[in-house]
Amino acid sequence: MTNSVLKNTGRLTRFIIRRDRVRVPLWLIGITFFTLIVPIAYNEMYDSQQDRDVLADTMRNPAMTAMVGPGGLDNYTIGAMTTHQMLLFTAITVGIMSILLVNRHTRADEEDGRMEMIRSLEVGRLSNLNATLLVLSIANTILALINGFGLYALGIEGMDLEGSLLYGTTLGVTGIFFTGVTAIFAQLTESSRGTIGFSIAALLIAYFVRAIGDVSNGTLSWLSPLGWVTQTGAYSDNNWWPIVWMIGASIFLFFFANYLNAVRDLGAGFLPAKPGKKYATAFLQNPVGLALRLQRTAIIAWAVGIFVMGLSYGSVFGDLDSFFEGNELLEQMLASEEGFSYTEQFIPMLMMIMSILASIPTLMSMLKLSGEEKKSRIDHLLGRAVSRTRLMGSYVIIAIFNGFMMISLSAIGLWAAASAVMEEPFSFGTIYGAAMVYYPAMLVMIGCTVFLIGYAPKLTGLIWIYLFYSFFVLYLGGLFDFPDWVGKLTPFGYIPQLPVEDMEVMPIFILVLISITLMVSGFVGYNRRDID
Amino acid sequence: MTVIKTTNLTKRFGKFTALDGVDLGVTEGEIYGFIGPNGAGKSTTIRVLLGILKATEGEVKIFGKDAWKDAVEIHKRIAYVPGDVNLWPNLTGGEVIDLFINLRGGNHKNRREELIEKFDLDPTKKCRTYSKGNRQKVALIAAFSSDTDLYILDEPTSGLDPLMENVFQECVMDVKREGKSVLLSSHILSEVEKLCDRVGIIRQGKMIETGSLDQLRHLTRTNFRVETKQPITNLGELEGVHGIEENSQTLSFQVDTEDLDNVIKHISPFGIVKLESTPPTLEDLFMRYYERKDPSSDTGVGGAL
Ligand SMILES: Nc1ncnc2c1ncn2[C@@H]1O[C@H](COP(=O)(O)OP(=O)(O)O)[C@@H](O)[C@H]1O
Ligand SMILES: [Mg+2]
Numbered sequence: 001m002t003n004s005v006l007k008n009t010g011r012l013t014r015f016i017i018r019r020d021r022v023r024v025p026l027w028l029i030g031i032t033f034f035t036l037i038v039p040i041a042y043n044e045m046y047d048s049q050q051d052r053d054v055l056a057d058t059m060r061n062p063a064m065t066a067m068v069g070p071g072g073l074d075n076y077t078i079g080a081m082t083t084h085q086m087l088l089f090t091a092i093t094v095g096i097m098s099i100l101l102v103n104r105h106t107r108a109d110e111e112d113g114r115m116e117m118i119r120s121l122e123v124g125r126l127s128n129l130n131a132t133l134l135v136l137s138i139a140n141t142i143l144a145l146i147n148g149f150g151l152y153a154l155g156i157e158g159m160d161l162e163g164s165l166l167y168g169t170t171l172g173v174t175g176i177f178f179t180g181v182t183a184i185f186a187q188l189t190e191s192s193r194g195t196i197g198f199s200i201a202a203l204l205i206a207y208f209v210r211a212i213g214d215v216s217n218g219t220l221s222w223l224s225p226l227g228w229v230t231q232t233g234a235y236s237d238n239n240w241w242p243i244v245w246m247i248g249a250s251i252f253l254f255f256f257a258n259y260l261n262a263v264r265d266l267g268a269g270f271l272p273a274k275p276g277k278k279y280a281t282a283f284l285q286n287p288v289g290l291a292l293r294l295q296r297t298a299i300i301a302w303a304v305g306i307f308v309m310g311l312s313y314g315s316v317f318g319d320l321d322s323f324f325e326g327n328e329l330l331e332q333m334l335a336s337e338e339g340f341s342y343t344e345q346f347i348p349m350l351m352m353i354m355s356i357l358a359s360i361p362t363l364m365s366m367l368k369l370s371g372e373e374k375k376s377r378i379d380h381l382l383g384r385a386v387s388r389t390r391l392m393g394s395y396v397i398i399a400i401f402n403g404f405m406m407i408s409l410s411a412i413g414l415w416a417a418a419s420a421v422m423e424e425p426f427s428f429g430t431i432y433g434a435a436m437v438y439y440p441a442m443l444v445m446i447g448c449t450v451f452l453i454g455y456a457p458k459l460t461g462l463i464w465i466y467l468f469y470s471f472f473v474l475y476l477g478g479l480f481d482f483p484d485w486v487g488k489l490t491p492f493g494y495i496p497q498l499p500v501e502d503m504e505v506m507p508i509f510i511l512v513l514i515s516i517t518l519m520v521s522g523f524v525g526y527n528r529r530d531i532d
Numbered sequence: 533m534t535v536i537k538t539t540n541l542t543k544r545f546g547k548f549t550a551l552d553g554v555d556l557g558v559t560e561g562e563i564y565g566f567i568g569p570n571g572a573g574k575s576t577t578i579r580v581l582l583g584i585l586k587a588t589e590g591e592v593k594i595f596g597k598d599a600w601k602d603a604v605e606i607h608k609r610i611a612y613v614p615g616d617v618n619l620w621p622n623l624t625g626g627e628v629i630d631l632f633i634n635l636r637g638g639n640h641k642n643r644r645e646e647l648i649e650k651f652d653l654d655p656t657k658k659c660r661t662y663s664k665g666n667r668q669k670v671a672l673i674a675a676f677s678s679d680t681d682l683y684i685l686d687e688p689t690s691g692l693d694p695l696m697e698n699v700f701q702e703c704v705m706d707v708k709r710e711g712k713s714v715l716l717s718s719h720i721l722s723e724v725e726k727l728c729d730r731v732g733i734i735r736q737g738k739m740i741e742t743g744s745l746d747q748l749r750h751l752t753r754t755n756f757r758v759e760t761k762q763p764i765t766n767l768g769e770l771e772g773v774h775g776i777e778e779n780s781q782t783l784s785f786q787v788d789t790e791d792l793d794n795v796i797k798h799i800s801p802f803g804i805v806k807l808e809s810t811p812p813t814l815e816d817l818f819m820r821y822y823e824r825k826d827p828s829s830d831t832g833v834g835g836a837l
Binding site: 118 | 610612636684
């Protein structure tokens with residue numbers, strides 16, 4: 001029995017490896033590249049321990065802890081610095097890699113009916129799941145090894161072998177853990193969108209539970225797998241226990257996924273799929289309504305997520321104040337900044353991060369157009385009396401509103417939580433304004449997406465790279481001392497830093513103009529090209 | 533010997549009963565036609581046979597083994613072609629055929645080339661570019677180039693053009709000649725008629741008829757449209773003539789298959805100018821079936837089963 005439910009797992013494993021012979025190496029190379037480039041850059045910029053200690057002091061605040069977790073600030077070597085600033089975000093990236101890859105080989109294949117043929121062959125019921133788990137475990141192990149040994153090979157002072165291996169292992173184990181999480185959601189939900197949605201939600205919840213726990217209550221952090229990531233303290237405490245925990249938890253998740261897979265029908269899930277409406281509402285019977293209906297659940301889920309994110313960031317604002325009171329060094333530093341409080345100086349950075357996060361659902365709702373095209377469902381509309389302009393227009397309108405809603409929600413959440421915890425809260429206008437100045441940058445991102453859909457439908461994925469680039473250069477820009485132009489390659493780099501800087505209308509105006517230009521030319525391209 | 537045997541097979545999806553006590557039997561060496569309208573439960577039955585779905589109740593045996601527990605063992609001797617073939621968009625047809633062949637033991641690979649030729653498939657193209665028919669060809673080639681004992685084909689010709697349908701029919705006849713068994717589901721009666729030794733009819737999750745085609749003849753009617761020099765008289769009084777409609781010159785009506793001979797003899801003296809006949813459709817068959825089921829008629833379902 002055991003043998004037969006796993007029959008031909010080896011063959012399927014090879015098949016998956018063959019299908020992903022480019023995709024997985026690209027992920028591994030990309031992640032390793034970021035892991036290795038950061039300590040090299042740090043080593044150039046903060047070459048004396050004194051520099052690093054100053055940096056460590058600026059990091060000693062709840063907002064920073066909420067964002068990246070606690071770190072070895074007392075002995076802030078290059079290694080400790082890398083762990084503190086990069087480990088959590090890299091681990092999240094590895095988690096996302098695992099989520100996407102697992103879904104691709106499990107629920108996505110099943111939902112699209114490709115598993116049906118496979119299962120009619122001499123293949124066990126659990127073979128595909130276990131082939132996927134095996135491939136992901138191998139990929140994450142390789143990732144752990146090349147990152148671990150790669151970091152050590154840099155030969156940077158303060159990056160010993162044990163710390164490096166722990167760093168790499170933490171990444172790999174996080175990937176394996178989220179492999180297990182996704183494997184379970186792939187059994188529970190009936191669609192690949194559901195699998196990705198629930199898995200990413202689990203990742204975000206883990207992040208925020210850890211953020212709240214790290215700032216307020218340490219036990220809470222232990223409930224989050226991402227809390228375990230920061231608890232390893234690679235290069236400082238070198239704590240291997242969380243790794244053991246994660247492996248144990250992953251094994252449990254793997255077994256549980258196998259159990260769920262064994263007892264269910266192919267194509268079925270466990271979360272109930274309720275019967276739908278018998279007739280289309282009038283709302284549904286036009287392109288905007290249809291486009292909106294297709295992404296309703298996703299939009300609501302993201303709206304909730306973005307709002308909660310705003311709340312979480314806002315909730316640390318109170319601690320910021322009390323924290324500064326006792327810290328002479330920081331008070332001195334803040335005094336030098338023309339009368340702005342440290343909290344105020346922190347706002348633009350937060351808004352930038354929130355607007356980039358808010359761009360994700362915004363761009364997703366625009367990219368839905370090319371997604372529908374790839375699944376050849378667009379033909380149904382274009383074959384009827386719907387022009388391409390009208391079709392694309394529907395999606396653009398939704399994306400524009402979606403972006404507006406997301407950035408607004410994040411600002412409202414931030415403001416609400418901040419007012420609750422601060423003694424002298426900011427006015428709503430200050431917070432909302434600081435958030436909304438980023439909206440034009442989001443419009444440019446929508447414009448770029450429209451442009452890509454119009455001219456290069458195969459390359460629409462580039463927009464994610466561009467968004468990630470924006471995040472990377474602006475978030476780390478300050479630390480890296482990048483030349484100015486690096487930050488000016490992204491629309492987010494032109495936004496006035498409210499409330500610290502004065503409002504400037506010119507860049508906003510130009511950004512809006514650019515986004516309109518991009519959108520209009522995208523429409524032209526879309527009207528000219530073949531529909532795939 | 534029985535190859536497929538289901539006893540009281542019931543499958544429920546939540547509250548919805550898709551299969552309600554289906555009894556199906558396929559014997560070795562025969563081509564069994566499994567017909568029914570859309571949504572009748574053909575695909576569900578087949579997916580239970582393949583161990584892809586688990587039966588809610590009832591017993592399902594293939595080669596005498598349990599379809600769920602011994603799925604892998606059974607699949608060594610089965611080739612399956614689904615009605616809706618979905619493939620990996622960025623693999624080529626050739627790659628997918630090889631994958632399918634590799635995942636099944638004991639194949640004659642030289643047939644692969646022969647079949648690719650016959651079905652006129654370009655195996656170097658990515659599956660993304662294939663039409664429904666081409667994707668179906670991929671599955672058919674993989675199925676027929678394998679050396680198995682039982683072929684389970686679920687509406688396999690729904691995307692094929694008539695030329696390719698012929699190729700398909702040849703393939704089915706070939707495997708029959710080798711003594712293999714075939715379960716062919718379809719909603720087109722004429723296709724089943726051409727190939728099958730026996731048929732089973734399913735509707736709303738219940739088997740309503742099984743038997744050889746000859747046994748089911750009593751259920752089928754042929755549609756006629758006739759134009760004659762002199763008007764036909766007394767047609768309505770003949771045994772087995774139904775639904776007479778007059779339409780200027782032409783007369784259309786249906787004739788029970790068993791009474792064909794009499795009716796033709798009756799009308800030929802009137803000087804036939806034009807005669808069109810169309811084979812009975814599945815709908816005709818169902819209409820007929822329900823007429824017969826009418827409690828007032830005591831002819832019963834007779835003969836069949
Ligand atoms: N996974 C499922 N969940 C709920 N209902 C289903 C499922 N699969 C099939 N059905 C229902 O079962 C019935 C039979 O479907 P199917 O076997 O595909 O019909 P056929 O192949 O004869 O056209 C249909 O009414 C269909 O809607
Ligand atoms: Mg079907």
